[in-house]
Amino acid sequence: MTRPQPIAPSWTGALLALPLLLFLVAGVAWPLAHLASRALTEPGGAAVREVLVAGRYRTALVNSLALSAAAAVVSLLLAIAPAWVLARQRFRGRDVLRTAISLPLTFSGVLVGFLMVVLLGRIGAIPKALGFLTGREAFAGAAYTVGGLFIAYLYFEVPRAVMTLESAFRRFPGELDAAARTLGAGPLERLLTVALPIAAPALRSTLAVTFSASMGSFGVALILARRFTVAPLEIYTEMTGFLNDDVAGALCLALAASTLAVGRLLAAGRR
C-alpha cells in the first residue's frame, strides 16, 4: 500500500477557498471592525464609557454574562447523563428520543418565549394544572420572572449541550474505562480519574457553545423580560426605540467582545 502523495501548497486550494475568505471579510469582519472603529472615536468613545461605567447598560451586560454562565453550567450538568446514554447505549426508540431532544434547536427565541408563557404565564398550563390538582394555583406569571427566563434558556441550551457532548462521547475510548475497571477502579474513581480528564475538552467546548448562544439570545428575552434586562434586548431598545446608535454600537461591541473572549478562554488549551 503506497502512502498518499504529500500535498504541496496549492493555488487550487486557495482559489476554492476564496469565496469563503471574501464572505468572511465583507460580511462579518468588516462590519464588526467598523463597529469597533466607531467606538474608538468620539462620540462613540463616550458611549463606550457610558456603557461600561454604570447604569442600566452595564446592568444589562452583567445580567447577560451571569445568566449565560449559569445557563451554560446548569445545562452542562443536566446534559451529561442523557448525552452519555445516547452516545454509548443501544436501545429501542433511541433515534426517536434523540430527534425529540434536538427539536428545540430549530426554534426561534420568540417561540421558546411563547412556550414559556403557555406553561408558566399568568394563565399558564402549569398553574392551571396545579390549581386543578391541589386547589391552589402556583407559579402563575413565573414566566416573566428571572427564574422563568432562566428555565427558557435551559430549554434551548440543554438540547445543545446534549448534542455537543454526545458527539464527543461517541469518540470516547471505551477500552480505557474497561482497563481501569479490570485494574480494580470503582465507578466513582473511574469517573474522576479516567472519564472526566478525557472528557474535559468536550465539556469545555460545550460550555463555550452554550455560553455564546445564550449571550446572543434575543427573542426569548423580547417575549419574557419585564424588569430584568439583557444586553441584546437593550441594544434593540436603544436602536429602534431611542435611535441612539452610539450607545447601541457600544453595547454591540461590548457584547460581541465579551462573548468571543469567554469563548476563546474556554477553548484555550483545547487541542
Place this chain on the structure above:
Amino acid sequence: MRRLGIAAVGLLAVALVAPIAITAVGAFSRAEWYGERSEGARVADAPALFSYVTETWGGALLRSAEVVVAVAPMALLIGAPAAWAFRRRPFPGSRLLESAALVPLAVPGVALAFALIQTAGGFPRFWLLVGGHLAYTVPLVVKTVGNSVETLDPRLEPAARSLGAGRWETASRVTLPLLLPSLILSALLVFAVSWGEFNVSFLLATPLIQTFPAGLYLAYTTNSFPVAAAATVVFLAPVVPALIAIQALGGDEFHRGLPA
C-alpha cells in the same frame, strides 16, 4: 443503572416536547382559551384558524421561503469548496481560515445585524438578510462537508486522475457523488437554521421585508392564544420533517443549532 439512564433520556425528551404538544392542542381545540378573541368569528374552528394565519402572515411566509432559497445554494457554494480545499489542497493560512470560518457562530446576531445596518445600510434589505443568514449557516456547511471529506479515501481522486480523468471529470464523477450525502445534509441544516433565524432577521426587518419568525413575534404579542398557537404549528410544519431527515443523515453539526 442502564434503565435509569434511558429513563433520564426519556424524561428529558418528554419535558422538551410537552410544551409543543400543549401548544399544538391549543391550536386545534375550539375551547375559548384565554378569553375573548380579537379576531372574532374568523377563527371559529381549526381550518378557519389556519387560513387566518396563512392569510395574515402569507407575505412573511413567502419571504422566509425566498430567503431560504437564496441562502441555501449560496452557503453551499461558499462553504463546500473551501471545506474540500482545507482537507485536500491546503495552502498557507488555510488552517487559520478554517477556524475563522467558525467565528461567526459566536457573534451575537443582534450585534452582527446592527453592524450590517451601519456599514451596508444602503444595500437592499433582502440581501442584508441573506448576508446575516449566511454568517450563521456557512460555518455549518464548512464543518459538515469537512467532516465528510475526512472520511473519504484520499487515494480515490489521484486514482481517477491516473486513469485519465481530468480535473472536472474527477470532481463531477468521483468527489461530488461521494460528498452528495453531506451536501444534502448541509442544505437541510441551512434550511433549519435559516427558517427559524430571528435575532438577525428581526433587527433587519422592515414592514415590507419580514420573515416568518418576525411574524411569529407579532402573533405572540398581538393575537389571541389560538392564533399564536396555530402560527407556531405553521412554523413547525416544515421543520419537523427536516429535522427527522437531518437525524437520519447523522447531522452531527446540528448541535450548534440556532442562537435563540
